[in-house]
Amino acid sequence: MKLLNAAQMRALDRYAIDILGVPSTLLMTNAARQVAEAALELISEPGPAAGKCAAVFCGPGNNGGDGVAAASYLLKKGVKVRVFLTGNRDKMTADTAEMERRLNEDGAVLEDYAGAADVEYYVNHCGVIVDALFGIGLNTALRGDALDAVRLINGASAPVVAADIPSGVEADTGNILGEAVGADVTVTFSLPKPGQFVEPGCTCCGSVRIADIGIPAELLDKAEADCRAVTAGEITLPRRRPDTHKGDYGRDLIIAGSVGFTGAPVLAARAASAAGAGLVSLGVPETIYNIAAVKCDEEMPFPLPCTAEGSLGGLAVYPILDRLKKADVCLVGPGLGRSQAAREIVFAILKEAAVPVVLDADGINAVSGNIDILDEALAPVILTPHAGEFKRLGGNAEGGARLSEARRFAVSHGCILVLKGHRTITALPDGAVCVNTTGGPAMAKGGTGDVLAGMIAALVGQKFPLKDAVLAAVYLHGLAGDLCQARYGEYSVTAGRIIDMLPEAIKTVISSA
Numbered sequence: 001m002k003l004l005n006a007a008q009m010r011a012l013d014r015y016a017i018d019i020l021g022v023p024s025t026l027l028m029t030n031a032a033r034q035v036a037e038a039a040l041e042l043i044s045e046p047g048p049a050a051g052k053c054a055a056v057f058c059g060p061g062n063n064g065g066d067g068v069a070a071a072s073y074l075l076k077k078g079v080k081v082r083v084f085l086t087g088n089r090d091k092m093t094a095d096t097a098e099m100e101r102r103l104n105e106d107g108a109v110l111e112d113y114a115g116a117a118d119v120e121y122y123v124n125h126c127g128v129i130v131d132a133l134f135g136i137g138l139n140t141a142l143r144g145d146a147l148d149a150v151r152l153i154n155g156a157s158a159p160v161v162a163a164d165i166p167s168g169v170e171a172d173t174g175n176i177l178g179e180a181v182g183a184d185v186t187v188t189f190s191l192p193k194p195g196q197f198v199e200p201g202c203t204c205c206g207s208v209r210i211a212d213i214g215i216p217a218e219l220l221d222k223a224e225a226d227c228r229a230v231t232a233g234e235i236t237l238p239r240r241r242p243d244t245h246k247g248d249y250g251r252d253l254i255i256a257g258s259v260g261f262t263g264a265p266v267l268a269a270r271a272a273s274a275a276g277a278g279l280v281s282l283g284v285p286e287t288i289y290n291i292a293a294v295k296c297d298e299e300m301p302f303p304l305p306c307t308a309e310g311s312l313g314g315l316a317v318y319p320i321l322d323r324l325k326k327a328d329v330c331l332v333g334p335g336l337g338r339s340q341a342a343r344e345i346v347f348a349i350l351k352e353a354a355v356p357v358v359l360d361a362d363g364i365n366a367v368s369g370n371i372d373i374l375d376e377a378l379a380p381v382i383l384t385p386h387a388g389e390f391k392r393l394g395g396n397a398e399g400g401a402r403l404s405e406a407r408r409f410a411v412s413h414g415c416i417l418v419l420k421g422h423r424t425i426t427a428l429p430d431g432a433v434c435v436n437t438t439g440g441p442a443m444a445k446g447g448t449g450d451v452l453a454g455m456i457a458a459l460v461g462q463k464f465p466l467k468d469a470v471l472a473a474v475y476l477h478g479l480a481g482d483l484c485q486a487r488y489g490e491y492s493v494t495a496g497r498i499i500d501m502l503p504e505a506i507k508t509v510i511s512s513a
């Protein structure tokens with residue numbers, strides 16, 4: 001699903017209005033009608049609309065115009081409505097002024113929020129609140145009346161419908177500018193925005209509904225987007241041809257593990273098998289080889305020279321590079337440890353690999369502080385950091401910086417970056433970013449990252465187009481987590497259970513063709 005930023009959205013509006021001649025007031029009333037209909041659904045009093053009451057908060061811009069027009073719609077449905085304006089009335093846009101004129105004709109007035117009589121009592125006793133303070137035009141932190149109104153809205157018990165985007169959420173980044181409305185439903189217009197799909201903005205939106213407000217479909221289809229949400233139905237994996245063998249499904253080489261980290265390598269290897277890898281070889285320090293060998297049936301652990309402390313030793317580089325020549329993908333890092341030898345091995349793999357390399361966990365830590373090594377990689381590199389690892393890579397994964405920071409890193413280092421967290425972001429070397437929509441807090445547990453890394457290796461090793469393979473792995477990993485949560489609850493999802501749920505998750509995306 002395409003996510004359009006504010007500038008792209010405005011350009012679309014302008015083209016529809018100025019070139020195609022779609023009346024802006026028609027767009028506004030179409031938008032308003034769908035906001036009002038959502039409010040009618042939510043209004044928290046039993047019985048017909050008549051006798052219920054709504055509070056509508058409007059800013060001076062066109063988002064406010066949506067609110068004023070929505071108020072007119074609610075009035076005509078028999079809902080008692082009070083409409084409050086924050087900010088300067090003299091800054092009101094022409095369309096919003098037109099909507100106010102129509103509201104007056106419908107028998108209601110646009111009250112100045114500042115000084116409105118018993119507004120607090122009214123808002124705390126109404127059946128639904130419409131937030132039309134700001135939309136995609138918000139560009140600085142809320143202040144004054146608007147901030148006061150947001151706090152009043154958030155303190156009220158009535159359900160909240162946000163017009164286009166909850167006020168206070170920055171459309172492009174999901175940043176909260178000061179404070180933001182917490183909505184139950186967001187009715188967004190034409191196409192969704194990035195800030196509705198990434199933290200912290202996505203948490204303010206409630207459920208997001210996309211309203212067709214009259215921008216021609218072909219215009220929306222043609223709209224260029226460098227940001228997308230990966231939603232159900234967008235990921236498919238092909239049926240397998242009968243005349244194939246395990247070699248057709250990837251020879252995965254996984255280099256992982258150290259004393260004290262015997263689970264990570266095995267979880268990654270098992271996840272790779274469950275995600276369809278044909279052959280999975282797992283190189284572990286010889287001190288933990290027996291443990292890995294006992295834990296693996298389908299995967300093929302092999303011992304590597306190690307240090308006295310039980311992590312990879314420098315001599316391990318030779319057998320690794322030898323096996324690398326026969327692999328289709330190499331994952332290095334889960335539980336690897338942070339020894340100098342491990343770092344040197346990661347560097348050697350990056351320099352020598354002619355197949356994609358997945359850097360996870362200590363594979364990422366190995367390149368932190370020497371990120372230029374990525375420029376020496378011959379083959380594509382996929383990094384899968386969580387926020388802390390990304391910080392060690394010099395990135396900022398805080399709040400609304402995630403999208404731009406992930407994009408910056410991927411473009412500047414020519415790699416694929418999977419920035420894990422709620423709504424994992426996959427950034428590509430060409431600047432495109434994709435926001436995953438599966439998974440949740442039940443997955444916040446040791447080992448789940450190892451599983452994702454194994455899944456990415458497996459799908460990349462099967463030679464799907466690199467971007468598709470990574471997006472599919474991220475989506476399926478979260479989907480398996482969601483299925484696990486449904487079965488085991490939020491507290492008892494484990495990495496192993498996610499692996500066991502992969503068959504169910506993968507079956508949902510197998511193409512019927």
Ligand SMILES: NC(=O)C1=CN([C@@H]2O[C@H](COP(=O)(O)OP(=O)(O)OC[C@H]3O[C@@H](n4cnc5c(N)ncnc54)[C@H](O)[C@@H]3O)[C@@H](O)[C@H]2O)[C@H](O)CC1
Nearest residue numbers: 027028061062063134135136137138139140141142164189
């Ligand atoms: N997408 C569509 O096809 C349509 C969208 N519509 C609605 O129009 C808004 C965008 O309207 P705009 O006038 O550009 O901006 P806003 O109403 O979001 O903001 C108003 C105005 O406020 C100023 N501003 C920005 N930050 C602050 C601040 N912190 N404090 C005070 N004032 C601030 C800034 O100058 C803005 O211009 C879109 O979201 C939709 O809701 C159309 O109604 C229909 C077509």
Ligand SMILES: [K+]
Nearest residue numbers: 131134165167
């Ligand atoms: K809004």
